[in-house]
Amino acid sequence: MQLTINRQTYSITEDQEIRMLVWVLRDQLGLTGTKYGCGAGICGSCTVLVDGKPTRSCLTPAATVADKEITTIEGLGIIQDGGEEILHPVQQAFLETQTPQCGYCMSGQMITAAALLDDNPAPAEEDIIAGMNDVYCRCGTYVRIKEAVARAAEIIAEESSNG
C-alpha cells in the first residue's frame, strides 16, 4: 500500500495498514511533528490534512487514507531545493504573534487553521472560534491563536493582492 504524505510517496507494508495514522507517521516514518495527546479524537494535537480536510490521525487507520493526499506540519510550508523553508502564512503568523508556548498542540492548531483559511480566507472572529474550538491548548494560548489566525488571513490577502 502507498501513502502520499507531503507530496511524497511512501510504501507501507501490510502490517502497517491497520495501525492508526498517527503511529505510522511518528513511529514508522519518523514524522514526529504530528502529536499524540489523547488517542480519543478530543484534543486535536494529532490533526493532519487528508485531502485538505482536518482529520484526527489518532482515529484514522492508515488503510483508509491510502489514495488520499496527507499533509502534516512538516509539509505545511515549502522546503526549497537548497533546504531553505518557506513558511506557510499560518506558520508565519504564529511566529510573528509569538503564539506557541510549549508548542505541543501547535501542529494541530496550525493544520486546523490552514484548513479553516482554505475554506474561508477572510474569517470573522466567530468563524475563527468555531473553526479552532476543538483543538485544546493547555498552555492557554487561545487569545494569541485567535490573533494569529486573523494575521494569517491578512498575510494571505496581501500575498494574493501582490499577485
Added chain:
Amino acid sequence: MAKEKVKRKISRREFLIAVGVAGGGLLLGTKVGLPFARLKVAELFDSGAAPGGMDADATAWFLITPDNTVKLFIPKSEMGQGVHTALAQIAAEELEIEWQQLEVVQAGTGQGLDDGFGTGASNSVSTMYQPLREAAATMRQMLRIEAARILDISPNALTAQNCQFISSSDKSITYGEIAEQTQTWEIPETTPSLKSKRDFRFIGESAPRVDLREKILGKATFGYDRRLPDMLYGATARPPKIGSTLKSAQPGEAASRTGVVKIVIEDDFAGVVAETREQAYGAANALSLEWDTPKIWQQADIDALVTVGQGKGIQIQKEGDPEKSFAKAPIIEAEYRTPMAFHAHLEPQSATVDVKPDRVDVWAATQFPVRLREFVAKAINRKEEEVFVTPTFLGGGFGRKIGTEAAVEAARFSAAVGRPVHIGWTRPEDFHNGFLRPPTHHTFRGALDGKKIAALDHQQASGAVAFPFLPGAFKAILGADFGAWRGARINYHIPNKGTTAWLPELPLATGWWRGLGLLANTFALESFIDEMAFAAGVDPLEFRLSHLSADEIGKRRRDVLETAAEKAGWGTPLPAGHALGIATSTDVNTVVAQVAEISVTSDEIRVHKVTSAVDPGMVINPDGASAQIQGSIIMGLSSTLVEEVYVEDGQLAADNFNRYPLLRMAQAPEIDVILLESGDQPFGMGEPPIGPIAAAVANAVFSLTGQRLRSLPLKFT
C-alpha cells in the same frame, strides 16, 4: 581537550570559572549559591521557594567558539514558559553581543554542571538574574584583559560591542579570536560593574522566543519524539484501582503475541517490550495478572479525610489574638472546597533510555534532570555517574514533569533487552498513574469592627504538595507542607489573624501543580474577604484597599488593585447583565490583581474579560510575561469553570478528556494585561497570575446573582 590553568582562582563562591577550554573556547559557569538555611527561610516566607532540600548548584555556563558565537548552556527546562529566551536576554546584555550571536543550548546532566533546583516554582529567572549577569560581565572583563594583551593596548581603551572589542585607534578583535589566542586566563578579583538599567538593550525588551521556529516547523524534539536506531517500545501493566499492588504475574497469552521481544516481570512490576507500541500495549493487556486491592475508595472517603480538624494541624501564621475578638463580636463563617485536578499537559509522560554496559543515556521531558538521574540509577542498580540525562522540550510541565516514572520504566526495559526503549504513556495512563493537584477544604471565621476586619482565622486542609518529594527530615522540621499552604496566609493588615494548615494522608498521590496551593487558597481566601466586605457594606475594592499594610509590599498591592480596577472600569456602568469581581494574590513576591467581567445565562457563567495587573518587580521580556499571564489565566479559568476529577468505585472517574474537558477557545475571555515594575529585581512570572482568577470570577458571580459559590468548579446547583 586540554585543561588550561588559571592565573588566579576567583574568591567569589558564586562563580565556577575556568572549567577549561573546550573546542578552543572559554567555558565559564555561574553558580547560584543559595545556602540551605536561606532556602528554608525563603520557603517559610513564601518568597521564591525551590523544590527544596537539594543542593543549589551551577545553573548556566558559556562557551565561546572560534567562529565567534557564544553558546549559553542552560540546564533549565523549556516547557513553554520562555525561560531559555529570558536567560539569553540577561546574558546577551552583559556580554555586549547581538541576538543572533548567541545560541541557547539545553544542557544535560552529562555536560558540566548540575542544576540542583530543577525547573519550577517560578524561580528560574529570579534566582539567576544577578548571578548570570555577574558571570557574563566577568567573562566580558576576562576577554577584555586578553584583548588588551593581544592588541597591546590598555584594557580601558577597548569598547565591547557586537561580540568584539574595538579601540579608538580602530584596532579590533573578536571574542572568538581572543578565545583562540589565549592559553591562560586571568580572573578578576571582584565582579566588574554591571550595566546600568538605562543602557539595557535586551533586558526589558520583547525579544522573540529562541525556541519557536523549530516549534512552528514541527521539528522541536519533545520527550515523546525522541527516536533512536534499533529502538523498541515498552508498555507497563497498571494497577486497576487506587492502592492495588501486584500479587502475581505470569506471561500468559502475551508470550505468543507478535512483535513481543521480552516480557519483564520483577517485584511489583510487569510489562512488555515489543517492536511497535501497539504490540507492546496489546501484549501488556494480555499478561496474566493478579492484583491485591485492600479497599475500594469513594470520593466521600477522600472528602472525609480532607476536612479541617482531621489529622494534625499546624499554625503557620498568628498575629494578635483572633479568639478574643471572636468572643466579643458576631462571627461570620463560611467553608470552601476545591477538587482534585489533573495537570493535563498535552504531552503525556515519556522517555527514551539506552542502557549500555558503560553508560546509560536518558532523554526525557523532565523538570528535574538531576532527580531523574538518581531514580533511574537506583532502579537499574547503576552508579549515578554513569547515567546521563538530557532534557528534551516539554509538552507542558505544570509540576507534573518532576515525575520520574516513564524514564524508570524505559530504563528497566532497556536494561532487560539491551536495546534503547521508548516509553510514551497513553492519556489514560497519564491520568491514572500520576499525582494530582490535591483536594482542599477551608473554614473561615471573621469578625468586623465597624467597616474593618477585627479578626480573621483561616483553617485549611489539603493533600500534600511538596512533602512527597522531600526527605523525611525536612518534613519533620517544617511540620506543614509549604506547597499545600502556598497562598493560604492572610496578607491583609488585620490586627488579629491566624492560619492553620491540616495535612491528611491520602490514598492517592498528590503534588506539585502550577502555582502549588495558590489557586485553591486564593479562591477561598479572596472569596471570603468579599463576604466580609459585603457584611461590612463596603465596596470590595475599597474594602481591600483599606486593609493594606503601610509598607512597600502594601504599596505594590495597592498599585495593582487600583490599576486593574481602573482599567476594567470598576464603578462605571457595564453592559446589562454583566458584573465585575476583583481578587488579588501575592506569590514569590510577585503581586497580582485581577478583575473578571462576567454574565450568567441559564446558569452558565460566561467570562467576557479579565483585566490583570501584575508587578513582578522587574520585567525581562514584556511579551513573554504577557504570554505567561494569559496562559495562567486560561489554565486557572479552566479550573474555575470546568475541571474536576473525583474517585468512583476505587478509581479516578476520568481517564480521558471526555470526562475531564479542558477550557476551549470559545470559553476564553479577552485578556487585558498591565505590567507594573517596582524595582530592579525580577521575581517569578510563570505561576503567580494563576492566583486570583477563580476568586475574581466567583466574586463577580456574587455581585451579579447574590449567590456565593463556595466550591470549584463554580456551579449553580
